[in-house]
Amino acid sequence: MLHLTCPNCGQMVDETDLHAGGQAHITRHGAGASDADFEDYLFMRKNPKGVHFERWRHVYGCGKWFHAARCTTTLQVFGTYSAQTLTPPKPLITKIKKLRPEWEGFEK
Amino acid sequence: MSSVTVLQGAGFDGAIEIRDAGLLGMITLRGDLASPTLNAAVKTATGTAPPEMGQIVHADAQSCAWMSPDELMIFAPYAQADEITAQITGDLADHHALAVNVSDARAVFDLSGNAIRDVLSKGTPVDLSPDALGLNVVRRTRLGQVAVAFWFTSETTARLVCFRSVGAYMLTWLSTAADPAAQVDYH
Incomplete structure (x- = not known):
């Protein structure tokens, strides 16, 4: 079971209260972008075994989006943070590096 | 009917x-919960200041519940819901906010x-x-x-x-x- 703390309402919520929004911090290439960029944006996603940054929506609760960092194999949650950011917060990245020294770091 | x-x-x-x-009056109010004008409008409507995050506060026949970072739910007697909605709408006429009677x-x-x-x-x-x-x-x-x-x-x-x-x-x-x-x- 995956439990995340929604940063918008402060509640610890179960996965079944949430809606998964896929990989976080994607650059949205739209009109005027190159075909390669647009293809990347539409189809190409990371599928790491380990640290992953994701978007989640607290759909049965406050209805707001947020970001979460977790491990895809152990379900360890490193932290959740506001949806209104383009990159994970620095303190969170530092924390993950301490917990997972082998992690290659955040890449867009 | x-x-x-x-x-x-x-x-x-x-x-x-x-x-x-x-039958229970219910009014959804969306807007900037940090706004003093919105807080004043809620206080006029319910007799109490809006609740802290995740709480519900009660005052006489009215209650006010925190529903999300930009949403409150006001509970009032059914017959007064339209009047309270109109009053809040008037109080927040110049603000980006929305009050709707969702009682039914x-x-x-x-x-x-x-x-x-x-x-x-x-x-x-x-x-x-x-x-x-x-x-x-x-x-x-x-x-x-x-x-x-x-x-x-x-x-x-x-x-x-x-x-x-x-x-x-x-x-x-x-x-x-x-x-x-x-x-x-x-x-």
Whole structure:
């Protein structure tokens, strides 16, 4: 079971209260972008075994989006943070590096 | 045509008592909850300042619940809902805010008994132990397969709100979960 703390309402919520929004911090290439960029944006996603940054929506609760960092194999949650950011917060990245020294770091 | 609740007075007596809360005024207010103007409008409408995050506050016949970072729900007598909505709309005329009377779009249940936490636990992932969910904490979650909000007004009474369209389903669900032959005696 995956439990995340929604940063918008402060509640610890179960996965079944949430809606998964896929990989976080994607650059949205739209009109005027190159075909390669647009293809990347539409189809190409990371599928790491380990640290992953994701978007989640607290759909049965406050209805707001947020970001979460977790491990895809152990379900360890490193932290959740506001949806209104383009990159994970620095303190969170530092924390993950301490917990997972082998992690290659955040890449867009 | 006179207004009716979706349950039309239906209820159930089992592990807990389930009652139709009757016609209840409900006003959704969305806007910047940090705005002093919005806070003043809520205070005029309800007689109390808006609640802290995740709480519900009561004042005489009115209550005000925190629903999300930009949403409050005001509870008032059914007959006053339109008037209060108009008043809030007037008070916030120059603000980016919206007040809507949603009284007829919701079903409200009054639950009472010692086993409320046990009954609700059968269908929601929320930790319902008294330490984790105290009195007057509004919890929005799912119960069975529908979105609900509930809060405890005392250790043996709680109120539950869901969409009107699933009100009948909710009564069936609660009645099944509160079957006297299926008591859990956990909480």
